[in-house]
Amino acid sequence: MARTLGSYAQSTAPKVTEHALRLFAQHGYAAVSMRQIAKEVGVQVGTLYNYTPDKQTLLFDIMKRHLEDLLSAWSLRPHKTDPVLCLRDFIEFHLRYHMQKQDAVFVSYMELRSLTSENFIFVEKLRGQYETILEEILSQGQSAGLFLVSDPKVTTLAVIGMLKEVITWYKPEGRLTLEEIIEIYQGMIADILHVGLNKNDPL
Amino acid sequence: MARTLGSYAQSTAPKVTEHALRLFAQHGYAAVSMRQIAKEVGVQVGTLYNYTPDKQTLLFDIMKRHLEDLLSAWSLRPHKTDPVLCLRDFIEFHLRYHMQKQDAVFVSYMELRSLTSENFIFVEKLRGQYETILEEILSQGQSAGLFLVSDPKVTTLAVIGMLKEVITWYKPEGRLTLEEIIEIYQGMIADILHVGLNKNDPL
DNA sequence: GTCTATATTAAGATAGAC
DNA sequence: GTCTATCTTAATATAGAC
Numbered sequence: 001m002a003r004t005l006g007s008y009a010q011s012t013a014p015k016v017t018e019h020a021l022r023l024f025a026q027h028g029y030a031a032v033s034m035r036q037i038a039k040e041v042g043v044q045v046g047t048l049y050n051y052t053p054d055k056q057t058l059l060f061d062i063m064k065r066h067l068e069d070l071l072s073a074w075s076l077r078p079h080k081t082d083p084v085l086c087l088r089d090f091i092e093f094h095l096r097y098h099m100q101k102q103d104a105v106f107v108s109y110m111e112l113r114s115l116t117s118e119n120f121i122f123v124e125k126l127r128g129q130y131e132t133i134l135e136e137i138l139s140q141g142q143s144a145g146l147f148l149v150s151d152p153k154v155t156t157l158a159v160i161g162m163l164k165e166v167i168t169w170y171k172p173e174g175r176l177t178l179e180e181i182i183e184i185y186q187g188m189i190a191d192i193l194h195v196g197l198n199k200n201d202p203l
Numbered sequence: 204m205a206r207t208l209g210s211y212a213q214s215t216a217p218k219v220t221e222h223a224l225r226l227f228a229q230h231g232y233a234a235v236s237m238r239q240i241a242k243e244v245g246v247q248v249g250t251l252y253n254y255t256p257d258k259q260t261l262l263f264d265i266m267k268r269h270l271e272d273l274l275s276a277w278s279l280r281p282h283k284t285d286p287v288l289c290l291r292d293f294i295e296f297h298l299r300y301h302m303q304k305q306d307a308v309f310v311s312y313m314e315l316r317s318l319t320s321e322n323f324i325f326v327e328k329l330r331g332q333y334e335t336i337l338e339e340i341l342s343q344g345q346s347a348g349l350f351l352v353s354d355p356k357v358t359t360l361a362v363i364g365m366l367k368e369v370i371t372w373y374k375p376e377g378r379l380t381l382e383e384i385i386e387i388y389q390g391m392i393a394d395i396l397h398v399g400l401n402k403n404d405p406l
Numbered sequence: 407g408t409c410t411a412t413a414t415t416a417a418g419a420t421a422g423a424c
Numbered sequence: 425g426t427c428t429a430t431c432t433t434a435a436t437a438t439a440g441a442c
Contacts, residue, residue, distance in 0.1 A: 012425080028316060030233035033417060047426050049419070110313065113231060154379070154387050161368025162361045169360055176357070184357050191394045215407080236435060250408050252437070 015041045016051045020058050025103035029059050029114040059111060060119045066104040067126035073097060074133060083141030084195055090137055091189060092182050094163055099170050099178060106167065131160060138193070147193040159189055218244045219254045223261050228306035232262050232317040262314060263322045269307040270329035276300060277336060286344030287398055293340055294392060295385050297366055302373055302381060309370065334363060341396070350396040362392055 019040040023032045034055055038045045052058045074093060080086040098105050108123070115123060135156050141147035149155040162185065170181070190196070222243040226235045237258055241248045255261045277296060283289045301308050311326070318326060338359050344350035352358040369384065379387075393399070 026316070028231060028233055030231055031317065034419085035417080043425090044427055045418090046420080046428080050425065053419095055418070113229070114234065150390060151379070151387055154384065155391070157368060157372055158365045158388070158391055161366075161371075162364045164368065165360060165364025168364075176354070181357065184354055185361070187353060188358070188361055188395045191397070192391045194394070237437085238435080246407090247409055248436085249410080249438080253407065256437095258436070 012041065012043065012047070013051050016048060016058070017062060021062050021103050021107060024059065024062070024107045024111060029055075029107075029111045056116060056119070059107075059114060060116075060123070062104065063108045063111070063115070063123050064126070066101065066108050067123065067130065070097060071126065071129055074130075083137055083144055083146055087137050087141065087189070087193075087195075088186050090134060091163070091186050095166060095182050095185065096178065098163075098167055099172075102167055102170075109164070131156070134160065141193065141195075147195060148197055149193055155192065159192065162188070215244065215246065215250070216254050219251060219261070220265060224265050224306050224310060227262065227265070227310045227314060232258075232310075232314045259319060259322070262310075262317060263319075263326070265307065266311045266314070266318070266326050267329070269304065269311050270326065270333065273300060274329065274332055277333075286340055286347055286349055289340050290344065290392070290396075290398075291389050293337060294366070294389050298369060298385050298388065299381065301366075301370055302375075305370055305373075312367070334359070337363065344396065344398075350398060351400055352396055358395060362395065365391070 016037065020032075020037050023037060023040065034048055035045050037058075038048050041048070052061070074090075077089070077093065080089055108127075112120060112123065135152075138147060138149070138152055138156055138159075142149065142152055166181065166185070170178075172178075176184075219240065223235075223240050226239060226243065237251055238248050240261075241251050244251070255264070277293075280292070280296065283292055311330075315323060315326065338355075341350060341352070341355055341359055341362075345352065345355055365388065369388070373381075373384070375381075
């Protein structure tokens with residue numbers, strides 16, 4: 001990362017983003033003031049406006065960056081062709097990535113309604129791209145006869161719901177390791193999709 | 204037609220709650236002002252304070268009433284003893300009830316962090332009571348050997364996650380009827396719990 | 407019960423000195 | 425890059441007339 005010319009101290013820019021993110025996650029975008037953010041960063045309010053034109057842009061940039069990072073992280077992964085392996089891989093990727101970026105995930109989900117309509121459209125497109133990854137894995141497995149579901153669309157949403165819920169209770173120091181949680185979820189999702197059962201087998 | 208002396212309109216009290224609920228659901232508690240609520244109700248700001256001591260109490264009362272209604276609606280149902288039937292019943296109850304009170308459900312989930320700590324504790328207790336219902340059904344089925352899960356606690360959370368997600372996409376005029384959705388979810392959850400498979404059967 | 411008017415506080419954002 | 429000072433607007437809440 002290139003630093004700004006003429007800056008001696010540790011750059012303030014990343015601090016602003018970090019503290020804004022944490023405060024938004026904790027109290028919600030609308031409930032956090034620029035003054036609060038400035039206080040956490042350790043500067044006066046006016047200074048913040050050297051790093052963002054306004055509060056809305058601060059939120060938008062946080063979400064945009066998070067979703068772009070998420071998408072690029074997935075696409076940089078070696079691509080598996082078998083839908084069953086690909087699904088297992090996606091579950092692991094999703095849980096690992098999301099559990100280490102809890103604040104960004106939380107804000108990107110909770111604060112959609114705080115975006116201006118223009119920014120909302122942009123962010124929703126990115127979110128849609130991510131959900132499409134799972135949708136396509138499921139539909140490929142479905143047409144290959146590897147998965148058997150009554151309604152692919154609803155199943156996708158249900159799986160997404162299961163995975164999203166994890167963030168509300170996962171704690172690194174909790175009873176189960178992340179590896180164990182991943183395995184449990186891979187199992188439950190395999191059950192829902194009837195992985196391994198042939199289309200013509202009786203249920 | 205005048206109902207009460209000096210009052211031409213329908214009683215204001217329920218209107219205040221209704222409009223506050225809808226606005227909180229749409230924009231979030233912190234983003235909604237008392238002026239906005241007053242405007243929707245059709246009164247001046249000062250008038251609102253005849254119906255609530257402050258904005259926080261307005262939010263708290265909405266959540267409290269919603270959760271108390273939910274709990275009492277469940278407890279008024281005829282109680283089934285068989286865990287399998289009880290679970291199916293709970294899924295149906297949950298989805299029906301939640302789909303017809305979308306705003307209240309949404310606010311009660313999203314605005315937990317907007318409550319004062321005292322109010323939060325109260326509301327969390329009610330929420331906990333509701334989640335305990337599902338937990339107990341699962342653990343009863345588990346000990347009766349009717350369900351087979353690798354980790355009951357995580358399974359409960361996953362099922363809750365699945366059910367909660369529905370509210371984010373369900374529309375009464377959508378492709379599937381509520382009855383169809385209920386059936387699909389009963390099926391998926393039965394799959395996760397391996398309902399009908401004996402504990403000693405091979406998977 | 408509802409209104410108008412107002413007290414008080416705090417918000418987002420900008421200007422200009424250093 | 426950061427600060428102080430300030431503009432402007434809007435927030436919650438209250439008081440007192442009708």
